[in-house]
Amino acid sequence: MELSTTISIIISLIVGILIGRFLLGMLLKKQEQAAKEKASSILKEAEQQAEHTKKQRMLEAKEKFLALKAEHEKEVNQRNNTISQKENSIRQKEQSINQKLETLNREKQDIDAKNKKLDQLVEVNENKRDEIEQLKAQQIKQLESVAGVTAEEAKEQLVSNLREEARSQAIAQIKDIVDEAKLTASKEAKKVVIQTIQRTATESAIENTVSIFNIENDEIKGRIIGREGRNIRALEAATGVEIIVDDTPEAIILSGFDPVRREIARLSLHRLVTDGRIHPARIEEVVAKTRTQIEDEIVEIGERTAIDLGIHGLHPELIRMVGRMRYRSSYGQNLLQHSREVANFAATMAAELGLNVKLAKRAGLLHDIGKVPDDNPELPHAILGMQLAEKYKEHPEVCNAIGAHHDEIEMTSMISPVVQACDAISGARPGARREVVESYIKRLKDLEALALSYPGVEKTFAIQAGRELRVIVESEKITDVQSEILAADISNRIQTEMTYPGQIKVTVIRETRSVSYAK
Numbered sequence: 001m002e003l004s005t006t007i008s009i010i011i012s013l014i015v016g017i018l019i020g021r022f023l024l025g026m027l028l029k030k031q032e033q034a035a036k037e038k039a040s041s042i043l044k045e046a047e048q049q050a051e052h053t054k055k056q057r058m059l060e061a062k063e064k065f066l067a068l069k070a071e072h073e074k075e076v077n078q079r080n081n082t083i084s085q086k087e088n089s090i091r092q093k094e095q096s097i098n099q100k101l102e103t104l105n106r107e108k109q110d111i112d113a114k115n116k117k118l119d120q121l122v123e124v125n126e127n128k129r130d131e132i133e134q135l136k137a138q139q140i141k142q143l144e145s146v147a148g149v150t151a152e153e154a155k156e157q158l159v160s161n162l163r164e165e166a167r168s169q170a171i172a173q174i175k176d177i178v179d180e181a182k183l184t185a186s187k188e189a190k191k192v193v194i195q196t197i198q199r200t201a202t203e204s205a206i207e208n209t210v211s212i213f214n215i216e217n218d219e220i221k222g223r224i225i226g227r228e229g230r231n232i233r234a235l236e237a238a239t240g241v242e243i244i245v246d247d248t249p250e251a252i253i254l255s256g257f258d259p260v261r262r263e264i265a266r267l268s269l270h271r272l273v274t275d276g277r278i279h280p281a282r283i284e285e286v287v288a289k290t291r292t293q294i295e296d297e298i299v300e301i302g303e304r305t306a307i308d309l310g311i312h313g314l315h316p317e318l319i320r321m322v323g324r325m326r327y328r329s330s331y332g333q334n335l336l337q338h339s340r341e342v343a344n345f346a347a348t349m350a351a352e353l354g355l356n357v358k359l360a361k362r363a364g365l366l367h368d369i370g371k372v373p374d375d376n377p378e379l380p381h382a383i384l385g386m387q388l389a390e391k392y393k394e395h396p397e398v399c400n401a402i403g404a405h406h407d408e409i410e411m412t413s414m415i416s417p418v419v420q421a422c423d424a425i426s427g428a429r430p431g432a433r434r435e436v437v438e439s440y441i442k443r444l445k446d447l448e449a450l451a452l453s454y455p456g457v458e459k460t461f462a463i464q465a466g467r468e469l470r471v472i473v474e475s476e477k478i479t480d481v482q483s484e485i486l487a488a489d490i491s492n493r494i495q496t497e498m499t500y501p502g503q504i505k506v507t508v509i510r511e512t513r514s515v516s517y518a519k
Contacts, residue, residue: 366385456482460472
């Protein structure tokens, strides 16, 4: 019983296995058939897509070929038109030349005919010359008998008349010679000016109102700005220069119309970055030291300029003013460079004219000294410069040349017109000056002076191209309420007294400090 059961179970298993294998084979066949059908459809679709792409590429290539062909035909047509135009022009010129040749031939034939007639007339005249001489002698005898004077007496009268005529002609000729001498003198003067310009090589440079401070990496920008911008605010307040920290790689822009302030800010930044300690107290200390250093450099620049030009005996205050010219500009032209040019021009021109070269060079260097003082009164710079030169015991001819180089006073020395001409030569050449910058700087200076005229105002700085005016007041004299009133008063005065584009922001800064020392 158990054996038969076991056998039946085995048989059942074998039958199940066979049936499973059969079903599995059927399933695999169906999957294989489906895979073949799918592969066939994918292959067919790929072939269709490739055929479509091929047709599209062929169409694009054909269109491009047609476009190139059209462009080539257009160029060929243009060249043919140009060639035909040139051929027509050549034909017209040939026709014109042929017409001129025909005209010249006709004129030559006419001239030949006239020459033949002249030759015939000359032969006739030679034959009649003897007859004319005989007739002339007979006429002279008849005239002597009629006039009652001989030929010699008539000649004497004629000579007397000719003398009078020659005298009048000589007077007219003398006048012509004088006029020609004046013209020659004008030419000689121009020649001297041209030689002076040619012998002095100068650079043409325009002063800018920004300076670039280069840094090694952009991480320093964050240290310069400081926490919540306190470092950069302290630096701007101490120097009066707008410091622009933007996305410019490895560079910080210093903007300000005063070159001295920009130089102080640049050197201060260099010291602070090199030292590494950047905080408001350190910034004020470095700026103060840098300002003192700049004053020393100004004196050094003045002394070096005087030595380079061979000018001796200048008063120390005049030397300092000459050094300050390095940080001043006249219509965008650096004032020291302009003054050096005028000095060299004046020396060259004075040498050509036989004048005192040393005085001319001295007057040329000092002619714009009146533009240097910051607290200048309402006087023209020429008059102010003359007064400064007189104050420091300069030569009278130098003082007159300074005061008269813009015709403010009468010229009393030959050096004065020389300096005036050399000033015009230096300032009038192309690219030397830029009047827009000068008017812009004057507007910023007037803006600062207006705010500085109020009592209790310690310092004023015009920044952001004149769009903001920062006014620093003394905390002991101005209260918080008064600072608000001061800002309003300054704004009203700017609106009524000045002309400016856009709007100007007036910021009054009042800072209280309590300082104590532990001993």
